[in-house]
Amino acid sequence: MKRTTQEIPAALIARQREYCDEIRALSSHLPSPPLACVDTYGCQQNEADSELLRGMLAQMGYGFTQEAEEADIVILNTCAIREHAEQRVLGNVGALVHTKRRHPGQIICVCGCMAQEEHVANRLRESFRHVDLVFGPHALWRFPELLRRVLTRRGRVFETSRSDGAIAEGLPVRRSGTVKAWVSIMYGCNNFCSYCIVPYVRGRERSRDPEMILQEIRELVEAGYRDITLLGQNVNSYGKDLDCGVDFPDLLEAAAAIPGDFLLRFMTSHPKDAGDKLFDVMARCPKVAPHLHLPFQSGSSRVLAAMNRRYTREEYLSKVDALRQRIPDIVLTSDVIVGFPGETDGEFEETLTLIQQVGYDALFTFIYSPRKGTPAASLPDPRTREEKLANFNRLVAEQDRISEEKHRAYVGTVQRCLVDGRDEKGLTARTPGNRLVRLTGGDESLIGQFVRVKITSSNRWSLTGEPAE
Ligand code: 5AD
Ligand code: SF4
Numbered sequence: 001m002k003r004t005t006q007e008i009p010a011a012l013i014a015r016q017r018e019y020c021d022e023i024r025a026l027s028s029h030l031p032s033p034p035l036a037c038v039d040t041y042g043c044q045q046n047e048a049d050s051e052l053l054r055g056m057l058a059q060m061g062y063g064f065t066q067e068a069e070e071a072d073i074v075i076l077n078t079c080a081i082r083e084h085a086e087q088r089v090l091g092n093v094g095a096l097v098h099t100k101r102r103h104p105g106q107i108i109c110v111c112g113c114m115a116q117e118e119h120v121a122n123r124l125r126e127s128f129r130h131v132d133l134v135f136g137p138h139a140l141w142r143f144p145e146l147l148r149r150v151l152t153r154r155g156r157v158f159e160t161s162r163s164d165g166a167i168a169e170g171l172p173v174r175r176s177g178t179v180k181a182w183v184s185i186m187y188g189c190n191n192f193c194s195y196c197i198v199p200y201v202r203g204r205e206r207s208r209d210p211e212m213i214l215q216e217i218r219e220l221v222e223a224g225y226r227d228i229t230l231l232g233q234n235v236n237s238y239g240k241d242l243d244c245g246v247d248f249p250d251l252l253e254a255a256a257a258i259p260g261d262f263l264l265r266f267m268t269s270h271p272k273d274a275g276d277k278l279f280d281v282m283a284r285c286p287k288v289a290p291h292l293h294l295p296f297q298s299g300s301s302r303v304l305a306a307m308n309r310r311y312t313r314e315e316y317l318s319k320v321d322a323l324r325q326r327i328p329d330i331v332l333t334s335d336v337i338v339g340f341p342g343e344t345d346g347e348f349e350e351t352l353t354l355i356q357q358v359g360y361d362a363l364f365t366f367i368y369s370p371r372k373g374t375p376a377a378s379l380p381d382p383r384t385r386e387e388k389l390a391n392f393n394r395l396v397a398e399q400d401r402i403s404e405e406k407h408r409a410y411v412g413t414v415q416r417c418l419v420d421g422r423d424e425k426g427l428t429a430r431t432p433g434n435r436l437v438r439l440t441g442g443d444e445s446l447i448g449q450f451v452r453v454k455i456t457s458s459n460r461w462s463l464t465g466e467p468a469e
Contacts, residue, residue, distance in 0.1 A: 002243040005206035006166040008141060013170045017059065019144035020172075024061035026151060036062040037071035041089055042079025044231055044267065045202075046112055048182040049140055050077050053111075055172035056143050068099050073107040073147075080113035080120075080197045082369035089114060093128055100130045107150060109133040111140065116201035119372060121160045135159040137187075137202050141168035164188075165203025169212055179420045179448045180227040181220050185213050185251065189233035191270060193297070194308045194379075195340065197371040198233055205237050210246045214254055221260035226418050226448060227430070230255070230266040236273030249281040256285035261450065263289045263418065263432065268335075271296065271319055272310045283326035290327055291433045294320070295335035299354030300347035303340050307376070313354060320358055331361045331433025338395055339368040339388030341379035348391045352398055361406050361435065363399045367392050400460045407435070407458035414468050417453045419446040429453060429465075436462040 027034050036057045040050040053075060054064065068074045074096060078089045093110060100106045108131045114120045116136030124131050133150050135143070139159040149157050165188050175181055188203040189196075213230075220228055230252070232238060238248040246254075248266075255264055264287055269278075271294055282288045294316075298304050301312040323330055336351060355363060367388050370377040410431070417429035417437050427439040427446065437453055439446075446467070453465040 001209065003207075003241055004243075005164075005204065005241040008166050008168045010170060013141065013168060016056070016141060016144045016171070019148045020056060020059035023144065023148055023151060024059070027061055033061055033063040034072035035065045035070055036073045036075065037065050037068050038075045038077065039068070039092070040077045041085055042081060042113070044182055044229065045184065045187075045233070046077050046079060047176070048184050048231055049112065049137065051173050051175050051182070052140065052171050053077065053143060054174035054176075058174050059172050060144065060147070068096060069103075071106065072103075073109060074099070075109045075111060078110060078112035078114035080117055080201055080371070082366065083371075084369065086114055086120070090123075090128075093124070093131060097130050107132045107147070109135075109147075111135050111137075111143075113137060113197070113201040115160055117197070117372070118160070121158060125156075125158060131156070133157050138163040138165050141171055163203055165206060167206050167208055169208070177225075177421075179225060179418065180229070181225045182229050182231050183213060183216055183220070184208065184231045185235060186232035186238050190237065191234060192308060194306065194376040195337065195368060195371065195374055197374055200373055202233065205234070205241060207238050207240070207242050209242070210239070210244065210251055210254065213251065214258065217255050218258050221258055221262050224448060226262045226450065227420065228255075228262060228264055230264065232266075232268070234268060234270040234273065235266050236269050236278065247277075249277045252278070252288060253281045253285060256281075256287040263287060265289045265291060265434065267293045269294050271316050274319060276322060279323045279326050282323075282330075289432050289434065290329060291331040291333070292323065293333045293335075296354060296358075297335060297337050298340060298343070298347070299351035300343070303343055303347050306342065306379070307337075307340060313350065317354070317357065329433075331431075331435065332358060333362045333364070334358075334360050335364045335366065336395070337366050337368050338392045339383060341368065341370075341376055341381035343368075343383070345391070348395075352395060355395070355399060355402065359402055359406065360399065361433065362403055363395075365392060365396055365399065404458075404460040407460065407463055410435070410455040410463050411458055412455065414452050414454050415465070416450055417465070418450050419448065421447060431463070438462055438464045439466065440464060441466045
């Protein structure tokens with residue numbers, strides 16, 4: 001198989017594993033293992049990256065804690081998608097001054113998308129002098145080498161140079177769950193939506209070898225995982241950099257042919273590339289969950305063009321129709337941005353009518369946040385924050401009404417749900433379409449099993465049900 005993107009040679013990955021062993025030797029004389037606290041912000045890709053960080057840390061001999069206070073190394077795996085998230089991270093990095101004062105040997109590390117932004121890295125360098133190690137997503141696979149440099153030289157290390165990115169296979173992973181798992185199928189994004197920072201910090205699209213992905217899924221199913229989400233910034237671009245004739249629908253169908261009782265999900269799909277071939281595979285493979293997360297971002301074709309989304313309102317709606325013709329009870333979720341620069345009240349109304357027309361089961365709603373270096377950040381933006389917030393609140397209220405109505409329709413039905421864990425309110429499960437179900441009755445032995453659940457009540461966020469005979 002030929003690829004046009006770069007793969008890290010296995011020998012270099014093996015070298016990173018040796019660095020892990022060297023770090024382990026540094027603490028082997030201690031009575032108990034050193035502790036790591038990994039704090040993750042943002043999307044599922046970051047969650048998956050944190051599982052790799054923990055895998056490498058475990059190999060280095062670290063145990064884990066949720067408390068920064070007691071950790072020997074604190075890692076903040078950050079998100080750059082919106083200003084608010086960045087402010088929160090910087091606030092939390094700032095607060096670590098105090099834990100480090102009480103624990104002078106503590107190593108503080110900032111990685112992920114924010115670290116890849118030049119202005120953030122500069123700010124960390126100049127104003128957050130207690131931070132020891134900063135690296136962007138491109139350097140994730142070199143974390144052992146970078147940490148070793150910090151530990152052995154006690155100097156600060158910054159590795160944030162620009163890159164198109166590469167594929168690193170064979171890093172150790174320590175998964176957080178036992179029922180659900182993430183599988184990255186590709187990294188980066190080539191779409192350059194005009195508001196979005198992701199293509200600048202995560203580099204160009206590159207796909208993992210399909211055989212590696214299928215092997216990972218097989219191993220997960222054998223290990224008892226029941227819900228597997230294929231991850232990529234735009235999974236529909238999968239395979240474009242590989243000369244192997246496998247596109248995303250082919251990969252999904254091959255994954256669905258793996259023996260075992262499990263469900264496959266995927267995110268995120270860009271509407272411009274999601275089409276009939278994908279919808280046909282979803283319709284004919286029972287292991288592909290009846291759920292599609294299909295961000296529309298705006299209901300106005302004028303705004304969509306300014307966002308560089310490369311589809312119109314009508315094209316989006318006709319894709320939803322094509323999908324619903326094949327899978328009438330498909331669960332649809334989406335992302336939307338309110339207050340893109342220059343969005344008028346009339347254009348916002350088009351967003352409202354779009355969500356009414358589609359009837360999403362759930363919606364992730366965001367107020368536009370200017371990101372330095374993106375084209376939209378230099379567009380005139382005359383609306384006030386209050387005006388945008390008023391529209392945002394109207395949208396949320398309308399979606400709440402729709403979600404409540406959608407959820408009410410489940411009451412009285414029996415759903416085959418995966419019991420995925422427990423929280424303070426009791427056992428939790430997911431419908432095939434990924435709606436949250438709170439179980440009354442049942443015990444922990446059900447966790448990890450598909451159970452028939454009779455839905456007894458609902459609200460706008462979740463369903464309630466009991467195991468059915
Ligand atoms: N401002 C607001 N929301 C954004 N998103 C991405 N970039 C921005 C931004 N600059 C939203 C989009 C995307 C989701 C992950 O985050 O809706 O689909
Ligand atoms: Fe950002 Fe658009 Fe790429 Fe999604 S598809 S990561 S919104 S640039």
